[in-house]
Amino acid sequence: MEFLSDTVALSRMQFALTAIFHMLWPVLSTGMAIYLVIVEGLWLRTRNSDYYYHARFWSKLYVLNFGIGVATGIPMEFQFGTNWAPFSEAVGNFFGSIMGFEATWAFMLEAASLGIMVFGWERVNPIIHYISTILVAFGANASTFWILTASSWMQTPAGGELVNGKFVINDYFQAIFNPFMRNSVLHMFFGTLETSLFVIGGISAWYILNNRHHAFFSKALKIVLAAAIAVAPLQIYIGHLSAEQVYKLQPSKLAAMEAQWNTIPAGQSADWSILAWPNDKAEKNDWEIAIPNGLGYILELKKNLSEPVQGLKEWKPEDRPHLLPLIYYSFRIMVGIGFFLAGLMLWSLLQWLRGKLSPEDITQQRWLMRAWIFAAPLGYIAVDSGWIVRCVGRQPWTVYKQIRTVDSASNLPPSNVLTTLIIFTGTYILLLFAALYFGSRIIRRGPNLDLPIPGIETKPAINTTPGEFVRDERPVEAKQ
Amino acid sequence: METLKYFLPQVWFGILALFLFLYVMLDGFDLGVGILSLTSSNEERRSILMTSLSNIWDANETWLVLMGGSLFGAFPLAYATILNALYIPVCVMLFGLIFRAVAFEFREQANRKFFWNVAFGAGSFLAALGQGFALGAVLAGIKVDEVGHFVGTTWDWLSWQSVVTALTLIQGYVLIGSTYLIWKTEGEVQTTHYKTAKIAAWTTLLGAIFITITTPIFYESARTRLFQQPLVYIFGIIPVLGILLISQLLTSLGRRQERAPFVWTILIFVLTFIGLALVVFPYIIPPQITIYEAAADPSALVFMLIFVGFLIPVMLFYNIYQYVVFRGKVTADGHYGD
Numbered sequence: 001m002e003f004l005s006d007t008v009a010l011s012r013m014q015f016a017l018t019a020i021f022h023m024l025w026p027v028l029s030t031g032m033a034i035y036l037v038i039v040e041g042l043w044l045r046t047r048n049s050d051y052y053y054h055a056r057f058w059s060k061l062y063v064l065n066f067g068i069g070v071a072t073g074i075p076m077e078f079q080f081g082t083n084w085a086p087f088s089e090a091v092g093n094f095f096g097s098i099m100g101f102e103a104t105w106a107f108m109l110e111a112a113s114l115g116i117m118v119f120g121w122e123r124v125n126p127i128i129h130y131i132s133t134i135l136v137a138f139g140a141n142a143s144t145f146w147i148l149t150a151s152s153w154m155q156t157p158a159g160g161e162l163v164n165g166k167f168v169i170n171d172y173f174q175a176i177f178n179p180f181m182r183n184s185v186l187h188m189f190f191g192t193l194e195t196s197l198f199v200i201g202g203i204s205a206w207y208i209l210n211n212r213h214h215a216f217f218s219k220a221l222k223i224v225l226a227a228a229i230a231v232a233p234l235q236i237y238i239g240h241l242s243a244e245q246v247y248k249l250q251p252s253k254l255a256a257m258e259a260q261w262n263t264i265p266a267g268q269s270a271d272w273s274i275l276a277w278p279n280d281k282a283e284k285n286d287w288e289i290a291i292p293n294g295l296g297y298i299l300e301l302k303k304n305l306s307e308p309v310q311g312l313k314e315w316k317p318e319d320r321p322h323l324l325p326l327i328y329y330s331f332r333i334m335v336g337i338g339f340f341l342a343g344l345m346l347w348s349l350l351q352w353l354r355g356k357l358s359p360e361d362i363t364q365q366r367w368l369m370r371a372w373i374f375a376a377p378l379g380y381i382a383v384d385s386g387w388i389v390r391c392v393g394r395q396p397w398t399v400y401k402q403i404r405t406v407d408s409a410s411n412l413p414p415s416n417v418l419t420t421l422i423i424f425t426g427t428y429i430l431l432l433f434a435a436l437y438f439g440s441r442i443i444r445r446g447p448n449l450d451l452p453i454p455g456i457e458t459k460p461a462i463n464t465t466p467g468e469f470v471r472d473e474r475p476v477e478a479k480q
Numbered sequence: 481m482e483t484l485k486y487f488l489p490q491v492w493f494g495i496l497a498l499f500l501f502l503y504v505m506l507d508g509f510d511l512g513v514g515i516l517s518l519t520s521s522n523e524e525r526r527s528i529l530m531t532s533l534s535n536i537w538d539a540n541e542t543w544l545v546l547m548g549g550s551l552f553g554a555f556p557l558a559y560a561t562i563l564n565a566l567y568i569p570v571c572v573m574l575f576g577l578i579f580r581a582v583a584f585e586f587r588e589q590a591n592r593k594f595f596w597n598v599a600f601g602a603g604s605f606l607a608a609l610g611q612g613f614a615l616g617a618v619l620a621g622i623k624v625d626e627v628g629h630f631v632g633t634t635w636d637w638l639s640w641q642s643v644v645t646a647l648t649l650i651q652g653y654v655l656i657g658s659t660y661l662i663w664k665t666e667g668e669v670q671t672t673h674y675k676t677a678k679i680a681a682w683t684t685l686l687g688a689i690f691i692t693i694t695t696p697i698f699y700e701s702a703r704t705r706l707f708q709q710p711l712v713y714i715f716g717i718i719p720v721l722g723i724l725l726i727s728q729l730l731t732s733l734g735r736r737q738e739r740a741p742f743v744w745t746i747l748i749f750v751l752t753f754i755g756l757a758l759v760v761f762p763y764i765i766p767p768q769i770t771i772y773e774a775a776a777d778p779s780a781l782v783f784m785l786i787f788v789g790f791l792i793p794v795m796l797f798y799n800i801y802q803y804v805v806f807r808g809k810v811t812a813d814g815h816y817g818d
Contacts, residue, residue, distance in 0.1 A: 064585045070538055071581035075574045077548050081563025082570055085630070088563075092556020093780040096549070100784055103542070103549035104791050111542040112798045115535035116805060123805050172783045410564045413634055420571045427578060434582070438589040 008409040010417040011083040014424060016391075018075055020384050021428040025069035025435075027383050030144055031196025032062050033110075033137035036117075038223060040133050044126060049453055050216055055133075056121075057447035058200065058220075061439060063118050068435055070111070072428065077103075083417065087398055087408035094160070094169045095150055098176075102146035110139030121454055129454075141189065148188050152180035154399050155390070156249050162402050179249055183242045190235040191386065195379025197224045197231060198341060202376025203443055205369040208362055212446060215359035221372075222357065225348050232342040239338060246393075247299055250400060251310040253393035256321040257331045258295065259285050262311040269303050270295035274332070278324035283313060321395045330385035330392075337382035344375050488782065489775040492554040493761065495792070499550060501753050503543035505656070505746060510537050512657020514580055514604025515650065516676060517597070525669055526597060532664045532810040534584060539799055541577065553784050557628050557774040558764040565622045565630040566614045566637050573610025579603030608653050612646025613637055619645065619759070621699070621767040628769045641691075641698070648687025655680035656749065659729075659741040664810050670738075677741060678733050685726050688752065692719055695759065699767070702759055711758065718755045725751060 003009040036055055043051035077099060080088045088096065113135035120129055159175025160168050169175050201224040204217040247254045254260075259278040264270045272294025277286040296303045312320050321327060348368060351357055356365055394400055398408040513529050520526040552559040563570055580603030587596035617637035625631050658677035662670055696703040706715050729744035762770045775781065 064589075067538070067585040068582055070541065071578040074541070074545060074577055077545060077552075078563060078570055078574060080552065081548075081559045082567050085560035085564035088552060088560040089556050092552060092559065093776045096552035096554070096556050096559065096776065097780055097784045097787075098553075100546075100549035100553040101787050103546040104788050104795070107545055108539075108542045108791075108795050109798075111538040112795065112802065115539060115802050119535045120805055168777065169780065172779070410560075410567075412564070412567055416567055416634060420567075423571075423575060427575065431578075431582060434586055438586055441589055 004418060005414045007412050007414045007417055008406055010414055010421055011409045011412070012405065014083060014417060014421045015079055016388075017421070017428065018072065018079065018424055019387065019391075021432065022069070022072040022076055023384055023387060024380055024432070025065045025072060026140070026143065027192045027195050027380060028199060029062060029065045029069055030140040030192040031194070032058060032065070032200065033133075033140045034193060035196060035200060035223070035227075036062065037133055037137045038227075039220075040130055042223075044130060050219055052453055053216070053447050053449055053451070054220060056451060059118060060442050063114070064435065064439055064442065066110075066114060068431055072431065073107075075424070083410050083412065084398075084408050085410040087403065090162075090165055090403055090408075091167045091399060093167060094153065094172070094175050097172075098146055098150040098153075102143055102150075106139050106141075106143035106146055108139070109142070110136050113139065126454060144188050144192060145185050148185045149176055149178075149181050151390070152184040153178050155184075155394060156180040157399050157402055167399070167402070180242075180245060183238060183245060187235070187238045187242050187386075188383075190231055190238060191379070191383050194228070194231050194235050194341060195383060197228050198344075198372070198375045198379050199377075200224050201228070202373045205372035206443070207446070209366065209369040209373070211363055213449075214363050216447070216449075218357065218359050218362045221362075222352070225345065225352060225357075228341075228345045229349060232338075232345040236338050236342055239335070244299065247309070248307075250394070252312070252315055252320055253327075253389075255310055255312045255314075256324055256327045256393050257389060258309075259288075259324060259328050260309060260311045261285070261313055263314055264295075264305060264309045264311070266306055266308045267304055269293045270305060270309060272298055276328065278328055280322060280324060319396065321393050323392055323395075327389055327393050330388040334382045334385040334389065337378045337385075341375060341378065344371055347371070484778045484782075485772065485775075488778050488785075489554075489771040490762075491785065492550070492775065492781055493764070493771050495788075496547060496550055496554065497753070497757055498792075499543055499547040501750070503540075503547055504753070505749050506536075506540035506543060508653045508749070509656040509660040510540050511580070511604045511608045512653035512655065513661060514600055514657075515608065515654055516657050516661070516673070518601035518605070519676070523593065526593075528665055528669055528810055529661065530584065530587065530600065532661065535806050536802060537581070537584065539802060541581070544577075550784070550788065554776055554781060555764055555771065555774040556776055557769065561624060561628055561630045561765055561769070561774075562614075562618060562622065565632060566617055568634065569610045569613035569617065569637055571610075573607050573614070576603045576606030576608075576610060580607060605650070608650045609646055612649035613642050615649060616642025616645030618766060619695075619756070622765050624765060624768055628765060628774060641694070644687060644690055644694075648684060648691060651680050651684040651687055652749070652752075655684050656742070656745045659745045663739050663742045666809050666811075674733055674736065678730065681726060681729055681733070684748075685723075688722065689719075692755075705759070714758065715755075718751060722748065722751055 003013075036059060039051050039054040039058070042048070043055060080095075080099070113132040116124060116129065116132040117136050120132065124132075153175055156179040157167070157175075158178040159171045159173070161170075162168075201221055204220040204224070207217040208214045208221070243254075243257075246257070259273060259276045261278075261284055269292075271290035271292050273285070273288045273290040276288035276290075278284075279286045293303050295309065296305050299309070300306060312324075348357070351365060351368060355361070362369075396405050397403065398405050510533055513533055517526050517529045520529060548559075579599040583596045583600035583603060587593050587600065590596055614637070616639070620639055620641045622630065623632035623636060655677060658673040658680055661673040662677060665673070696706050705711060725744055725748045729741055729748065732740035732744060760766055762772070764771045764774045776784075
């Protein structure tokens with residue numbers, strides 16, 4: 001157990017653990033916020049009370065998520081200082097500014113608007129309420145934008161250079177619009193949206209399968225499906241573009257993702273391994289199942305590569321990513337889930353076009369509903385796997401080819417980090433179970449369809465209290 | 481360029497001070513209410529206490545995130561060194577905040593509320609304790625080398641001064657929490673918190689007097705600054721004003737006024753804050769590293785100022801608007817919404 005006395009390893013584990021757990025909550029709150037904007041908008045437009053009850057019901061799950069997201073997110077921000085002080089000092093000029101923007105533009109806006117979105121239904125008028133909902137969604141997604149900007153900059157640092165161990169920025173906009181930024185932001189944006197859609201769809205499917213409010217929830221399922229028609233294929237496309245960028249800009253990560261040990265020269269064809277077991281010590285794969293010529297088609301849509309694919313042996317052992325099986329299989333899990341969700345979308349679309357998803361027939365679609373329930377947690381797994389590929393694949397660098405992870409960690413007694421790591425592990429496992437328990441409780445209770453609808457006063461049939469004289473203050477035209 | 485190097489760190493010191501103050505004031509009464517919930521005799525009272533916070537706690541806590549992010553961006557060296565030095569108190573605060581935050585949602589849903597009640601109260605207490613130790617340790621000074629890297633040991637933050645500061649901060653939070661509850665509640669709950677406010681006012685006063693007297697005695701750097709003209713007059717005025725404000729607070733509590741105690745408490749917080757800022761300025765890692773040494777590049781400070789500056793009034797407006805929307809007393813059945 002060598003790592004128990006290695007502060008860098010322990011700090012890495014702590015960051016990975018807190019990030020992997022934290023991610024579970026904002027993923028849903030970011031995507032679901034957009035869904036809430038849609039249903040509340042539908043309600044305001046159509047005045048169909050179902051949409052109002054949808055907004056109320058899903059926002060309960062939203063709040064639960066948001067609260068845990070805040071609780072688990074604050075430690076992330078402080079860890080940069082506590083566990084990664086040299087890194088923070090070196091990149092503070094840019095990275096710190098972006099963290100500041102995330103806090104102001106995104107988090108503050110979301111948290112401040114949330115109070116009115118959740119508790120303000122009867123206190124503010126519907127338009128102000130809707131503006132709050134939109135601000136919540138805007139804030140949540142602005143968060144994705146800034147966090148992914150910062151993270152992309154760590155992958156493809158731009159806009160400045162390292163001077164005496166400190167990254168000096170010459171051009172902030174070049175740093176923000178670094179090569180990875182656009183695709184990373186979009187990939188995460190679609191990731192949160194897709195995860196949320198399939199969670200909402202999966203929960204709706206559960207109600208439909210159990211014959212509870214099935215007409216009500218078939219509406220949710222159709223909104224989800226309509227959105228997924230665009231999102232699921234787009235996500236695969238953006239994912240592909242991201243992988244292409246990795247191929248061009250982070251060859252050592254690509255080699256790890258594909259467990260490619262030897263360089264394939266330009267002009268040759270390359271096989272693509274579906275499954276393999278990369279062996280760090282022997283510098284080869286212990287076994288491998290490959291599709292002939294696959295890699296050329298994946299990277300460039302043709303048999304022979306026009307640029308070489310560098311193999312891991314190109315780098316000295318201390319310059320390549322380790323934990324290869326983790327990177328390799330995380331990548332495959334993410335991609336597999338992406339295709340599964342797109343397939344489920346196509347299957348559901350087919351049934352929709354055949355008229356099988358009408359409120360009367362939808363309860364007959366038992367296998368389809370089961371597939372949706374099965375799909376509900378998959379988005380989370382894909383997002384976490386993607387982040388593992390992104391961050392473990394970047395090793396041994398915190399800022400790719402600029403600052404090494406070993407030079408980024410604070411000099412702390414290992415016992416301190418070990419203690420907090422244990423407490424974090426216990427706490428986050430407890431939070432996950434509590435979230436699942438209380439979340440499923442909200443779901444089991446179901447929507448409250450008796451809530452009064454704002455703007456429509458419920459009056460007793462016979463008014464027994466004597467009326468009060470109210471002066472008619474309408475404009476003259478209205479009195480006619 | 482030279483004036484910018486002088487001027488910009490001061491602007492950012494001011495902005496950070498504003499964020500920190502808003503955090504201490506707003507999450508201060510949040511945490512204070514949390515600590516007071518440990519004394520609540522029944523579930524109904526605890527519900528009132530938590531409902532009085534349910535719509536604002538996350539917005540209040542955001543000022544901490546804002547402060548952390550801005551400190552990281554504007555004074556990266558200070559962010560790195562201080563958090564590195566205060567590993568244990570910061571982690572204590574973080575674990576406290578985690579439990580405090582999730583308790584809001586989980587308690588609402590749970591049948592057996594005991595665990596989440598404790599999580600809420602103890603979480604609030606731990607968060608306040610961690611913050612108090614951090615504040616005390618920063619005021620007492622952090623051991624750094626000539627470039628500002630932390631060179632002390634794990635337990636440097638623990639000293640009798642930081643213990644006193646932590647206890648005083650907790651009392652201050654209890655005080656502002658009590659006066660907030662006086663404002664937001666009625667009946668029995670209000671009566672109780674007139675009492676807790678009175679006790680907390682006295683204990684906070686004792687702590688403040690103790691810190692005011694001991695600071696110049698034990699810290700040479702503070703002493704030389706404090707007894708220089710013209711600062712010496714300001715430092716003479718602050719304790720006098722402080723005692724005046726506390727007596728006003730006690731009078732308003734005696735008269736059973738509802739809003740005045742909260743306002744007087746805020747003014748006491750403002751005064752304390754000005755006092756602390758003057759003791760610290762221009763150091764951001766006392767007693768050695770100044771804001772000019774720890775600041776990010778001027779270009780970074782300008783860049784941040786452009787992106788963050790205009791949002792400050794927007795955020796303040798939105799936060800105030802929230803308090804207007806949810807004005808009025810909290811009652812026992814009283815969820816604000818659903």
